[in-house]
Amino acid sequence: MSSITKIYFSPSGTTKQVVEQIASNFTQEKETYDLLNFDMEKEFADEDIAIVGMPVFAGRIPKSGRDRLSKLKGNNTPAIAVVNYGNAHVSDSLLELVELLRENNFNVIAAASTISHHSIFSGVAVGRPDESDIAKINEFSEKCMEKIESGKSLESEIPGNKPYTEYKQLPFVISCDDTSCSFCYDCVSICPEKAIPEDDPVDTDLDICSRCTACIHICPEGARSFTGEAFETKKPAFEEANSERKEPEFYL
Structure with missing residues (x-):
């Protein structure tokens, strides 16, 4: 009997919210691996279904989250890869997550980039995910179920570049x-x-x-x-530059 495995690194709770929303559309039993707390090796069975969520930090998945996710291995385990960002830039993050899961023997069947209220700059993407976002996430979840039933893997090309953009340390x-x-x-x-x-x-x-x-x-x-000065100086410019609404994107 398959189970839904929710795996996420969610410092502000928004990536967790998106993973939970996707998982709520599935009827199977569910278990959770919160990578803020879980830092151990673990292997998943081929009948499990993993929903893996990561936030976007300056165009990458967080290094700590990546290191902890690297310890989780699949056995051709179907996986849905999700990066969640604050309406700024996805950059290489979704490609990085998909490639890491594949390297760890997960069978990525679908992927998504979703938008939530920005975790640092409070004036960006306020109230997201909103009703429109959630409706799209639920529709994507239904398509993921169909994809799993079909036995097919991810067919869409994922945007991004390799080598990935270098990790950046914010000065705040x-x-x-x-x-x-x-x-x-x-x-x-x-x-x-x-x-x-x-x-x-x-x-x-x-x-x-x-x-x-x-x-x-x-x-x-x-x-x-x-x-501090660096944060207070950056905040209004960043919020103005990222005020135009972006929409979630889905790949099957």
Whole structure:
């Protein structure tokens, strides 16, 4: 009996939302591998169906997410590859995800790039995915079911280039307001880079921080945020440059 395996790296929760939406259209039993927490080797059976979601970080899938996904192996396991981005640029990310899954012996049967509220610049793609997005995602899910039943693999050409664009480290500062911090240590636990020290959760090692936003979005007090001149200067220009609505794209 096949099961639906939800696999995602979702620091802000939006990629998780898209994967969950796709999975909700399937009736099989479901299991979840959250790559913010799961960092182990795992092999999946040929009767499983994997829905794999990654956010887009400057045109790439996140390095930590890629490293953790690399430990998951298929056995010609059908997979749906999804990259989720904040209405800016997909660049090479979807091609990178599809190729990585294939290298790990997953049978990619479909792929998609979807749009969600930008995790860093709050004025971009506000309210997304919206009703229109969700309707398109549900229609794509139905087509994925048909594709799996047909036994066919992904036939569409995926946009992107190899070698992939180089990883970029954003210059933005993440700060924590120590007067608001409740010292719950949720940020310490969730940080995939271990950039927040256990003995001082107010601090962040910006040399290893990937600016993934997991610590910001998990903080119950709203104590953590992007600050500094580089961020404040970039924000209005980025939001204006990416104000025109982009639509999700699907590949079968």
